[in-house]
Amino acid sequence: MAISATIITIEIRFEQDVVMTRQRARLIAELLGFDAQDQTRIATAVSEIARNAFQYAQGGRVEFRVEGESPQSLLICICDKGAGIANLNSILEGRYTSATGMGLGIIGSKRLMEWFEIESSSSHGTTVQMGKPLPKRALVVNGPRLAQIADELVQRSPSNPLEEIQQQNQELLRALAELQKREEALTQLNRELEDTNRGVVALYAELDEKADSLKRANELKTRFLSNMSHEFRTPLNSVISLSRMLLDRMDGELTPDQEKQVTFIRKAAEGLSELVNDLLDLAKVEAGKIVVQPDNFEVSELFGTLRGMLRPLLAHNSSIALVFEEPRDIPTLYTDEGKVAQILRNFISNALKFTPTGEVRVSAVRVGNTITFSVADTGIGIAAEDTERIFEEFVQVDSPLQRQVKGTGLGLPLSRKLAELLGGNVWVTGTIGVGSTFFASIPLVYSGSNQESPLPPVSWKLDPQRLPILVVEDNAETLFTYEKYFQGSIYQPFLARTLDEAEQALTLFTPTAIMLDILLEEQHTWGFIAELKGNQATQEIPILVVTVIDNEKQVRALGANAFLVKPVDRWSLLNQINTLIKRNTPQKLLLIDDDPASQYVLKQLLSDTDLNISEAFDGREGIDLAQIEKPDCIILDLSLPEMSGDKVLSLLKSDSKTNDIPVIINTSQSLETEEQKNLAQNTVAILSKETASQEIAIARVREALVKAGIALKACERGYV
Known part of the structure; x- marks a missing residue:
């Protein structure tokens, strides 16, 4: 049970009352279990503020209290009825200089205490509240303990002012001796x-x-x-x-x-x-x-050339699809087209070699003044410890497929050197058994040329079907990675490379959450976090800090709601945002499937989650339940009686009551590429009931749920 009790109240009328206040403060701190150093700090802070009350307001009152349950804290309130402090803000900021020394006691006391608040006005005088948490080893202060402390205060009556001065002198001597030891150690x-x-x-x-x-x-x-x-x-x-x-x-x-x-x-x-x-x-x-030979060229033309050049490599293997995504909003590049093509050719040929089945997908996006190309495959993948080794000359990662496919071990090192020659860089991400993605970041304009490339205009166009996330980050590779992470999820990322862009975004829309790095190129975001949490309009927006420095305590002290250390994987990031937004509210999942066995299997896959699962056995029942219950997510089968899953999806998305509910397709049908594209426009994931193993089925279902905004506990997402 929390306690809030006054230990003692002291009236300050005479100068010796200031000395007595210091004595009492030290004694109370001792009885509450503070060590000698903290006793001196508390006594000094209290006497400085009490002296101010006597000197500038001709008197006041000091109250010592214990508050809280676990942990408990010592709180001291010192108030007076004086004329107030005219220059309080300047004093607190350290800009005020007084011939009498006014302000030094306030600043010094603030530094000595854990909490310090001061209010001052000409009509109500000055009130200072300060405190420290009780030491962990201290006894719990309850009713009997308060009575014991009161008895000890009576028995150990304060010494006279001369003894107090002697006590202070002894403390100073001890401090000087400690300083001398430190000086000798420093020497x-x-x-x-x-x-x-x-x-x-x-x-x-x-x-x-x-x-x-x-x-x-x-x-x-x-x-x-x-x-x-x-x-x-x-x-x-x-x-x-x-x-x-x-x-x-x-x-x-x-x-x-x-x-x-x-x-x-x-x-x-x-x-x-x-x-x-x-x-x-x-x-x-x-x-x-x-020799770099820069020239103007279009990414779409480069992709067309590569598509024709690499098609013969697929002639012997029809189980691999080579997909070139259509470039969007990418300006003309001015760099060496041949060397960019050589880099991508190495990436794609490697991906085709080490992808037995599935697809190799090539894409490009603009990030600031660079174009980031990516080649993603569904092949054997790369372990995290090998992501740097493979860029060393003659290094080849050992695997059964590697032994079948011979190579020189020079293609990737050459690609890195060529990218660096063009002013860019390359890197890779991957997971064993899942696939890998190779990236090449190339400047829009070759740095050896005289052309200039302006920064792209920032677009804040909101997608009404997705939740806006403001991402404050200046690293091009990280921004590109975040864009990929949010693809297919319920979140729409808005990328701000500077604090000015972030503040501009906040004037145009209210994000569902804010992700930010601490260290930007020429700025840091400490003040920005404090500003967001101090502003009534933005203080309720969850803040997730993702940075390379493990300073979680400082970040949380400023008001951030969550913290992750770079590099962060996709599912951890999305799930952390889901958790911040859901804020421990109950989550509901609706299954629409006419096959009881399929529903049973899905419920078993999700048996260790906290989801409240509802079931519907046909499309009409599913639509009615969605309108009534407003679930957080819907898992929908395509083969339903009377009304097909496609029709159910169309009706859900055309109804204002249900159009914002994320939908996951779970089907046994074999879908054509065009069908998958059409369904993907209104869904967050398309799952197949024909899965190789239960482990893979669990992983895919939970990955889809995280993309749909469902928050899973740490123990529920061991797959990430």
């Missing part, structure tokens, strides 16, 4: 640092010598690779040409064994030729002999 540390600095200087000199040696060795390696690559090309081209002549029967027929042998020779020669070409390109880049 010793400085001597150690000087020795370390001398060692570091010597180490730098040695490192410079090693760096020069490595540079010379690298130049020798580059020259060797370049010369050897040229020397290898001529005999390899001869071997390839001669083997082709033999296979074309230009000098007569071959026996089956001879044809097989010559085919092996030609494939080996072509593989070696590919290795030589990659080595030569790497050597040229490292030697600085690659």
Whole structure:
């Protein structure tokens, strides 16, 4: 049970009352379990404010209270009936200078206490409230304990002013002794640092010598690779040409064994030729002999060229679809088209090699002054620990499929060097068994040219079917990643690269939640968070901080509602936003399916969630329940009696009562590509009832629920 009880009240009428107040403050702090240092801090803060009340208002009242349940706190209220403090704001900001020292006691007391509030006016005087939480080891203050403290205050009557001064002097002596110890420690540390600095200087000199040696060795390696690559090309081209002549029967027929042998020779020669070409390109880049030839070109034309160039790679495997998304709102690029094509060609050919079934999807979006290309596949995936290794020369990740598909291990390192040459960079994300996505961020305008590329205008066009999320982030790769994360979800991200853009957005619409980084390029968002939480119009908007520095305590102290450390995966991010928005409210799920077995299976997959699940066995019943119950999400089967699932979906989305409810399709039908596209316009996910395993089925259902805005507990989303 929470307690709120007064320990003692002291009237300040004479100067010796100030001394007595300090004595009482120290004694009360001791009885409540504070250590000696905190006792001195509390006593000093109380005496400074009490002295102000006596000096400027000719008196006042000091009240000591204990409040709270767990934890409990010591609160001190000091009030007077004086003329008030005219320059209070300047004093609190440290800008006021007084010949009498007024203001120093207020600032000092504020620093000594955990909480400090002051109100002052000419009509009501000044009231100061300050406090500290009781130590964790302290006894709980209840009725009997309060009586015990009161008895001790009576028994241990305050000493005279001279003894109080002696006590203060002893505290000062102890503080000076501690400072002397620290000074001696600092002197010793400085001597150690000087020795370390001398060692570091010597180490730098040695490192410079090693760096020069490595540079010379690298130049020798580059020259060797370049010369050897040229020397290898001529005999390899001869071997390839001669083997082709033999296979074309230009000098007569071959026996089956001879044809097989010559085919092996030609494939080996072509593989070696590919290795030589990659080595030569790497050597040229490292030697600085690659010339960038920028020109204007359209991404759509580049995609068309790549589509035609790579189509033959799919001839032997009809189970893979190569999809080029139509570029939207992307201006003309001014860079080296051939090198961009080479980067994407390496990405796509790798994706096709390591994707047994599924699709390889190529897309491009504009992020600030760059175009970020992505090549996503549904292949074998890449472990997190290998995402940097694969960009090292000759490195190939071991896997059963890798052993079947031979490569040089030079394509990805070359792609990174080419991207850096154009002023961009490359990176990859992936999950074993799920797939991977390779990214290349290329500037709109090659930095070696004189053309300028203006920042794109910011668009704040709201989609009425989605919830707006304001994202404050200045990193191009991160912005692109967030855009991908929100695709297909119920959220519409609005990307703000600066605080000015964020404030502009807030004048145009109220976001459902705000995501932000702490450190922007030339700004930080500490003040912005405090401003949002201090403004009545925005203080209820949930704030999620996603940053590279683990400073959660400071972030939450400013008012942020949640915190994640970069890098963050898609499902953790979406689920955190769902949790902030739902705020522990009960969540309802409606299943519309005429097959009791299917409904039973779905309920079993979701048995460890807190969802309230309703069931409907036909379309009309499902629509009625959706209108009455307003569920947070609907899982809909397409094969329903009397009214098809397509018709149910259409009616749900055309009704103002239900059009904002996210819908997940769960069907056993085999859908054509065009059908999937049409359904995807009004749904957050399309699931198949024909799933390989229960684990995969659970993962896919819960991923879809998170995209639909359902908040799952940490234990419910082990798949992410």
